[in-house]
Amino acid sequence: MTIERPKADVVIVGLGWAGSVMAEELTRAGLNVVAIERGAWRDTSTDFPPAVDPDELKWHTRRSMLQPMSVETTTFRNNSGQTAAPVRNWNAYQFGWNVGGAGTHWAGMSWRFTPWDFQVATQTAERYGSAKLESLRAEGLHLQDWGVTYEDMEPYYDRFERIAGTSGKAGNIKGQKFEGGNVFEGPRSREYPTPALKDSAWMAKYRETVNGMGYHPFTIPAGNLSQAYVNPLGVTMGPCTYCGFCDFHGCGNFSKSSPQACILPVLMRRPNFTVLTETEVLHGVKHEDGKTLKGVNFVTREGEEGFQEADIVVFTAYQMDNVRLMLLSQVGTQYDPETQTGTIGRNYNYQTCASVSGFFPGAKMNPFVGAGALGVQIDDFNGDNFDHTGLNFIGGAGIMGYSTDGRPIAKMNGLRPGSKRWGSEWKEAYARDYQEAGNIFVQGTSQSTRDAYLSLDPTYKDRHGQPLLRTTFDWNRNDRDMAAYMTAKAKEIMIEAGAEGISTDNQAAESWNPYKQHSSHTIGGAVMGADRSTSALNPYLQSWDCHNLFVVGASAFPNNGGYNPTVTVGALAVRAAQAIHEKYVNNPAPLVEG
Numbered sequence: 001m002t003i004e005r006p007k008a009d010v011v012i013v014g015l016g017w018a019g020s021v022m023a024e025e026l027t028r029a030g031l032n033v034v035a036i037e038r039g040a041w042r043d044t045s046t047d048f049p050p051a052v053d054p055d056e057l058k059w060h061t062r063r064s065m066l067q068p069m070s071v072e073t074t075t076f077r078n079n080s081g082q083t084a085a086p087v088r089n090w091n092a093y094q095f096g097w098n099v100g101g102a103g104t105h106w107a108g109m110s111w112r113f114t115p116w117d118f119q120v121a122t123q124t125a126e127r128y129g130s131a132k133l134e135s136l137r138a139e140g141l142h143l144q145d146w147g148v149t150y151e152d153m154e155p156y157y158d159r160f161e162r163i164a165g166t167s168g169k170a171g172n173i174k175g176q177k178f179e180g181g182n183v184f185e186g187p188r189s190r191e192y193p194t195p196a197l198k199d200s201a202w203m204a205k206y207r208e209t210v211n212g213m214g215y216h217p218f219t220i221p222a223g224n225l226s227q228a229y230v231n232p233l234g235v236t237m238g239p240c241t242y243c244g245f246c247d248f249h250g251c252g253n254f255s256k257s258s259p260q261a262c263i264l265p266v267l268m269r270r271p272n273f274t275v276l277t278e279t280e281v282l283h284g285v286k287h288e289d290g291k292t293l294k295g296v297n298f299v300t301r302e303g304e305e306g307f308q309e310a311d312i313v314v315f316t317a318y319q320m321d322n323v324r325l326m327l328l329s330q331v332g333t334q335y336d337p338e339t340q341t342g343t344i345g346r347n348y349n350y351q352t353c354a355s356v357s358g359f360f361p362g363a364k365m366n367p368f369v370g371a372g373a374l375g376v377q378i379d380d381f382n383g384d385n386f387d388h389t390g391l392n393f394i395g396g397a398g399i400m401g402y403s404t405d406g407r408p409i410a411k412m413n414g415l416r417p418g419s420k421r422w423g424s425e426w427k428e429a430y431a432r433d434y435q436e437a438g439n440i441f442v443q444g445t446s447q448s449t450r451d452a453y454l455s456l457d458p459t460y461k462d463r464h465g466q467p468l469l470r471t472t473f474d475w476n477r478n479d480r481d482m483a484a485y486m487t488a489k490a491k492e493i494m495i496e497a498g499a500e501g502i503s504t505d506n507q508a509a510e511s512w513n514p515y516k517q518h519s520s521h522t523i524g525g526a527v528m529g530a531d532r533s534t535s536a537l538n539p540y541l542q543s544w545d546c547h548n549l550f551v552v553g554a555s556a557f558p559n560n561g562g563y564n565p566t567v568t569v570g571a572l573a574v575r576a577a578q579a580i581h582e583k584y585v586n587n588p589a590p591l592v593e594g
């Protein structure tokens with residue numbers, strides 16, 4: 001050990017959204033915080049000026065901002081009978097790798113989960129009877145509540161949205177419904193901080209079509225700001241220019257909600273905050289009694305090893321690395337699918353997604369007008385917003401007509417079926433179809449199962465000699481049936497809109513494959529709950545087995561909603577941070593008896 005750092009009140013591992021929110025809340029409460037981030041510093045003005053940012057080849061095609069494969073990957077298999085092999089390119093997994101994490105280059109779709117998502121077990125039994133819940137459980141579904149309700153989460157959702165400046169239109173304020181917003185959403189305490197984004201040509205067509213079908217369209221809540229905004233931390237953001245180079249790119253315009261734009265300008269000025277960049281945490285180190293962590297071991301870019309002592313350890317290293325760090329730190333017990341014992345790695349889960357494409361002869365969609373979260377959605381078939389009586393599944397999906405980007409390289413694959421792929425006919429087809437395409441994205445819930453889990457790989461190791469994380473996962477019957485139902489609904493919308501050359505891609509129709517996914521929304525593995533036999537963390541994201549360890553990220557979700565995860569991650573981070581400085585520091589002990 002060569003570097004011994006001064007003891008901190010709190011050490012935070014990973015400085016993405018979760019780490020930044022935690023650090024802001026805890027330093028404002030007066031705690032001395034050290035964050036350790038394995039990626040480099042990233043700054044809006046120097047790293048993403050508008051002249052550099054629209055480099056599609058660099059950022060989107062080559063994914064230059066994601067964690068390099070040479071640093072770490074995961075291994076994957078569909079079931080325990082197979083031998084896992086390393087994942088060799090980033091598709092399903094898109095790990096962040098810089099100060100700001102993936103929050104620097106996310107798209108900005110800023111969802112709250114539905115009240116049902118937090119209580120799938122209770123609400124399924126209440127609405128459809130306990131026999132339905134038990135029969136799904138008998139099939140192997142791990143249906144369980146989160147230990148918090150939507151109502152518990154509302155103030156923390158509100159806080160995160162204010163920090164992020166989220167643009168949107170409320171559909172439900174304190175129970176009163178508002179047309180134009182999402183009338184299916186859980187009650188909000190107030191309107192979004194900034195108004196909704198404007199419609200693109202395709203969004204207007206989609207909105208008109210679904211309106212005519214009797215559904216309830218609304219503009220997606222966005223982290224691409226519709227107007228200038230000053231957040232509660234005093235940070236100013238500018239309006240989005242609909243540049244269309246958003247996800248996988250940084251925003252040079254200070255318009256995308258991100259740790260860089262919303263939190264770091266304030267955090268970096270606080271004397272009680274320190275960040276160590278290009279420094280990787282290897283694992284937590286336990287005290288002799290084995291009940292708490294005394295700090296973390298790390299290694300710098302130069303290969304020097306060190307130790308950071310702290311009273312409180314917070315893992316905010318993204319869903320996968322949170323679980324890996326728990327296993328490497330030997331906190332809790334590895335989940336075993338045979339015996340159904342152990343909780344670390346349990347409830348690993350993905351998301352059921354599908355897309356439908358169609359073409360509108362003569363249309364001028366102008367897809368170069370775009371933003372990461374620009375789209376119109378219906379939630380009529382999301383979560384439990386519709387009656388599942390007589391259906392053989394639970395859950396559902398948001399169905400959106402989106403205009404997130406018009407990237408010229410990516411779009412060349414979106415031609416009408418049968419188009420030539422080279423020469424002048426290809427050029428002609430591309431010029432036509434770039435303007436005439438409309439796309440629908442179906443983002444579905446997913447329920448965790450007995451057979452899907454995370455563990456350390458017995459064979460493959462990272463550059464430091466530590467085991468890679470192994471994923472064992474395939475779609476379950478409920479998710480496959482649900483995804484097929486939702487894909488058919490989306491196709492009906494495309495037909496109703498009058499498209500030709502319609503094609504569908506339902507990812508859950510075949511076995512899960514990390515190279516063929518439309519979503520990076522991977523969850524679970526260190527889940528929260530009120531029952532310690534089925535969860536790794538209590539409802540404040542405190543480890544049941546190690547009371548000075550808090551683990552924040554989508555690793556805490558026991559099941560996946562039909563939404564992107566980040567606003568729920570941010571809200572959980574605010575809640576956990578407040579529990580730490582309001583309760584835990586005065587009485588360092590389990591916050592919940594379990």
Ligand SMILES: Cc1cc2nc3c(=O)[nH]c(=O)nc-3n(C[C@H](O)[C@H](O)[C@H](O)COP(=O)(O)OP(=O)(O)OC[C@H]3O[C@@H](n4cnc5c(N)ncnc54)[C@H](O)[C@@H]3O)c2cc1C
Nearest residue numbers: 014016017018038096101102103107108109281318564566
């Ligand atoms: C292209 C793209 C588009 C997306 N679009 C959306 C969207 O529209 N809406 C949405 O809700 N979500 C979206 N997401 C997901 C979103 O980015 C993540 O949910 C969010 O960033 C997770 O935040 P986090 O803080 O938990 O993790 P991260 O942002 O991944 O931050 C974790 C940080 O920890 C660091 N780290 C990991 N291990 C270690 C270690 N051992 N030592 C030190 N540091 C470590 C990593 O380098 C990283 O910087 C998108 C993601 C991608 C990649």
Ligand code: SF4
Nearest residue numbers: 240241243246251371
């Ligand atoms: S679309 Fe808007 S938020 Fe996204 S990068 Fe461009 S200006 Fe920024």
